[in-house]
Amino acid sequence: MTGKPDHIQKNAGRIVISVDAMGGDAGPAVVVAGIAMSADKNPDLGFILHGPEDQLKPLVAKKRILNGRVEFRDARDVVTMEDKPSQVMRNGKGTSMWSALDSVKQGEAAGAVSCGNTGALMALSMLRLRKLPGVNRPAIAILWPSRNPQGFNVMLDVGADVRADAQDLLQYALMGTSYVRNSMDIPRPRVGLLNVGTEEHKGHADLKEAYGLISDHSETGGFDFVGFVEGSDIPGDTADVIVTDGFTGNVAIKTGEGTASLMRITLREAFEYSFLSKIAALLAMTSLKRLSKRLDPRRVNGGVFLGLNGTVVKSHGGADATGVSAAVKLAFRLAQQGFAEKLAARVASSVALTQDKPAQMDETSPDQAPTKKD
Template sequence: MSLPRIAIDAMGGDEGVRVMVAGAALARTRYPQVRFLLVGDQEKIGKALDAHPDLRAISEILHADDVIAGEDKPSVALRRAKTTSMGMAIHAVKDGSAGAAISAGNTGALMAIAKLALRTMPGIDRPALAAILPTLQPSDLVMLDLGANTECDARNLVQFAIMGAAYARIANSQPTPRVRLLNIGTEEIKGTESLRDAAAVLKDAAGVLSMRFDGFTEADKICRGEMDVVVTDGFSGNIALKAVEGTARFVGDLLRRSFASSLRSKIGFLISRPATELLKHQLDPNNHNGAVFLGLNGIVVKSHGSANALGVANAVGVTQRLLEEHLTERIAADLARLGEDTLRAPRKIAVEAGQ
C-alpha cells in the first residue's frame, strides 16, 4: 500500500527551487515509495525538473502565485496563505491531497499557517517544534520546543513531553523513552514553579505512557546520550539549540585552523582524516535536517532554510518515516490514555500529588 504523497514548498529556503527539487530527487532514490506534490511557480519547478526526469514521473506541480518572504510577519503570511507556496502546501494536507508538508521557509509563518489550517489535536493547547540531535551514544535525542512557544506553563510542558516521547519511540525505536525537563539544576527544588509542577505530573504519568521520567537535566548534558527526550519552552530551547550548533561550528573551525597551522599539523590531518571526516559528518546539520511541528492534526516538517539537497532529502526521510509509523495517531492514543484532567490541569494534580 502506497503512502500519501508529500507536499513540498518548492519556493521556500535560501536556495529556492533548484535545491528543493534536487533534494526531492535524491530522496526519490532513497525512498522508492515516495511521491510528491511540488508547490510553487510552475515554470520554475518545471525547468528544475528537466534535470530529474525520474522525479517528474512521480510528482505533480501545484502552481502558486506568491511566496512568503523570510521577513514577512505571521499576520501577513496568514492573510496570503491561500495564494502562497507555503500556505498551499499546508492546505494540501488539510484537504487530504497530501499526507504531509515540508517547507524551508519562514518558521513563524509556517507555525501560524499550520496551526490555523490544521488545528491542534484534542488535549493539546499549542504545537511544539521538535528536532533530532546527535548524541555520544548510538541513539539520537528528541528535543522540543525549539522556538514555537517562547512562554510555556506546566500544562504545555506536560503535553510536549507526551508528544516528544511518542516521537522518540519512532526515531530511536525505543519503547520506553527516557524523558527529562531542561532546568538550571537537577535537584527537585530547582527551577520555576511551572517546571516543578510539570515534573510532578510527569512522574505520576510515566507509567501510564510507557515512558521513564528521569527528572531534570542541565544544558551541558543534552547530547551525552543519557536521555531520549529533552523538554523545554521554546525560548530556552531555541537558545540551547543555537548554542549546540554554534559550538559544533566553532569546533569544526578550530580543527581546520589547527590542522593548517604547520607542516606537522597537516601531516597529522592526513593521518587522522577518517576520524575528522566522521566528525564532520556528525556535526553537519544537513545530516540531521527536518524538525516537526508536533500536536497538529497533520504532519508539517520544517527544513533548515540553508539546507542543501542532502538536507532536503533527509527532511523527506523524516517525513516519510512519520507517515509510515503513524505519528499523529500514536500521539492521539497517548493523549487519550492519559486523560483530559492530567492534560488540562497539571497544577491541580501536582498539588494533590504532594498531599
C-alpha cells in the same frame, strides 16, 4: 482522528509528501535536487511540489528519477524570512507554503516539508491543520546529536512558542515520547525536564509543578521520568527526550550549533597552520569525515511540528540538497508509521487522564480509547 485515511494510496501506491519548493535560502533548485536524492533512494516516495510552476517544471524535468512522481501546484507568492507570521496568516493564501499545507489538509499528502520562515510555517500550520484536541501549544521537536546509543536525543519545544506552563510541558513529554517511539527503536523512552540543576528545589514554580505532573504520568504515558536535567544533558546520555519551553530550547540549540561551528572553524585553522599539520589532515581525512558525519547538522535536519492534525517538517532555511532529503525522509518515515494518528490517540488519552471532570473527556476525545497503544 485526522480524517485522511486514504492519502497513502495515491501516486501509484506511493507515500506522497507535499513539498514547499520556495522560501529556502538557496532557492527551488536545491529543493528539487533534494527530493531527487530521496526519490533515488526510496521507490515508495511521491511528491506534490508547490511554487511557480513555470520555474519548477524545468527543474524537475532535468531529474529523470522524478519522472512521473511529481505533481505540481502552481503558487505564485512566496513567504520570505522577513515576513511576520501575523501578516502571512492574513495574506498568505497565494503562497507556496499555504498550498503545501493545504495538500495535507485535503488528504492528498501524508506530510508537508518546508524550508521557509519557521514562525510563519507554524502560524499557517495551526490555521490550516488546527491543533489536536487537548493540545494547548504545539511544539517543534528536533533531533540533537548525543552520547546515547541511538546517537540522538529529541528536544522540544525549540521555538514554536516562547512560553510553556506546566500542562504544556506535560504535553511535550507525551508528544516527545510518542515521537521517539516512532522515529527510533526505543519502547520506553527516558524523559528529562530541562532546568538549571538536577536538585528538586531548583528553578521556576512552573517547572516544579511540571515535575510533579510529568512524574505522575510516567506510568500511563509509558516513559521513565529521570527528573530535572541540565544543558549538558542535551548532548548527553541521561535522557532520550528533553522537555523545555520554546524560548530556552531555541537558545540552547543555537548555542550548541554555534559552539560546534566555532570548533569546526578552529579545527580547520589548526590543520591549515603548518606543513606538518596539512599532511596530518590528509592522513586523518577518513577519521575527520567520520567525525563530521556523526555531528553533521544536515543529517538531523528537520524540526517536526507536534500537536497538529497532520505532519509538518521544517527543514533548515539554509539546507542543501542533503538536508532537504533528510527532512523528506523524516516526513516519509513518520507517515509510514502512521505517526499523526498515533500521536492524536496518545494526546487524546492523556487529555482523558488529566481531565478532572469525566464529562469533558467525552467532549474533547469522543472516540479515543485511553488504552490505545501510543
